[in-house]
Amino acid sequence: xxxxxxGGHGRIALRLERLLxxxxxxxxxxxxRPEQAGDLREAGAEPVVLDLESASVEEVAEVLRGxxxxxxxxxxxxxxxxxxxxTVDRAAAVLFADAAERAGVRRFVVVSSMGADAGHQGDExxxxxxxxxxxxxxxxxxxxxxxWTILRPGALTDDAGKGTVRLGAAxxxxxxxxxxxxxxxxxxxxxxxxAGLTLELVAGPTPLSVAxxxxxxx
Numbered sequence: 001x002x003x004x005x006x007g008g009h010g011r012i013a014l015r016l017e018r019l020l021x022x023x024x025x026x027x028x029x030x031x032x033r034p035e036q037a038g039d040l041r042e043a044g045a046e047p048v049v050l051d052l053e054s055a056s057v058e059e060v061a062e063v064l065r066g067x068x069x070x071x072x073x074x075x076x077x078x079x080x081x082x083x084x085x086x087t088v089d090r091a092a093a094v095l096f097a098d099a100a101e102r103a104g105v106r107r108f109v110v111v112s113s114m115g116a117d118a119g120h121q122g123d124e125x126x127x128x129x130x131x132x133x134x135x136x137x138x139x140x141x142x143x144x145x146x147x148w149t150i151l152r153p154g155a156l157t158d159d160a161g162k163g164t165v166r167l168g169a170a171x172x173x174x175x176x177x178x179x180x181x182x183x184x185x186x187x188x189x190x191x192x193x194x195a196g197l198t199l200e201l202v203a204g205p206t207p208l209s210v211a212x213x214x215x216x217x218x
Contacts, residue, residue, distance in 0.1 A: 002026040003189060004067045004105075006052060006096045007074025008045060009036040011158075012111055015182035016071065017045035023186070030063060030074075052092035060099035069107035069189050070100045072136075082128035089129060093136035101145045107195070108146040109188055111181065112137050114154045114173060114200055137198065147195035149188050153181045154202040166204025167211040174202035187212040 003020055005013050008029020020027040021044025029045040030052065031037060037047035048063050052074060064070055072093050076084035093110065100108050116133035140148050154174045161179025166172075184201055187209055188194050193216035206214070 001068035001189065002028065002066060003069045003071060004028045004030065004048075004064050005045070005071045005073055006030050006092065007072070008040055008047065009033075010073050010075065010077075012156075012178050012182050012185070013071075013073040014039065014043050015179055016073070016185050017043040019182055019186045020189075021045060028063065028067070030060075052095060053087050055095070057095060057098045057102060060095060061102040064099050064103035064105050067103070067105050069109065070096065070105050071109045071111070071185060071189070072096050072140075073111040073185075076129075080125075082125050085125065085128045085132040088132075090132035090136045090139075094139050097140050097143060097146060101143065106145065106147045107189065107192065108140065108148045109185055110137060110140055110148065110150045111185065112150050112152045114152045114202075116152060141198070147192065149194045149196070150198040151181070151185060151188065152198065152200045153184075154200070156181065162203065163208050164203070164205055165208050165211050166202050166206065167199055167208075167215055169197075169199065171200040171202045171204070174204075176202045180208065183208055184212065191216050193217060 009031045017027040027045040029040045032051045040047040076088040113133045118134035120130040137150050153176045157175050159177045161177045
């Protein structure tokens with residue numbers, strides 16, 4: 001599969017690109033800065049330099065044309081303010097969904113966040129982040145032209161992945177290694193029956209492939 005990943009230089013995205021490339025897929029990562037391209041090539045991905053905060057729908061659709069799936073894994077990142085939570089975590093996700101529809105790419109996976117809720121209350125930057133992610137998720141879920149899956153991981157860590165998780169509509173809070181988030185996204189892409197599901201993910205006892213099959217009803 002040719003899989004286009006928004007936020008291609010992110011810590012989950014780079015892991016995902018390595019996994020997809022090793023499995024024989026063709027990952028394409030959208031990055032903001034040209035100097036990030038080398039890291040993507042090392043991960044086995046094709047880099048495309050495009051700023052999702054300023055790009056048009058047609059520019060993004062051009063990257064997506066011919067792809068089998070799209071993954072939104074972009075984020076404003078730590079240290080960014082509430083304004084960029086809106087322009088990246090919400091608006092860029094909506095733009096990416098618009099572009100996927102225009103390009104005819106149905107399979108659409110979003111790396112969201114546990115607790116994402118457009119109605120979340122609070123004045124801190126993290127509160128704005130949860131509102132932005134929740135609004136983006138709502139927008140994606142409203143689109144019948146997309147076979148979407150929303151993945152909401154718990155607290156992200158850089159611990160080595162264990163290959164075992166807890167995955168479901170409601171898991172309870174907990175940490176999860178980025179390695180296992182990336183591996184879960186790869187499994188979701190290979191499991192189209194997970195379309196239409198919003199799933200939480202934390203570390204747990206179930207082998208990853210089994211957990212994905214279970215939520216897919218296989």
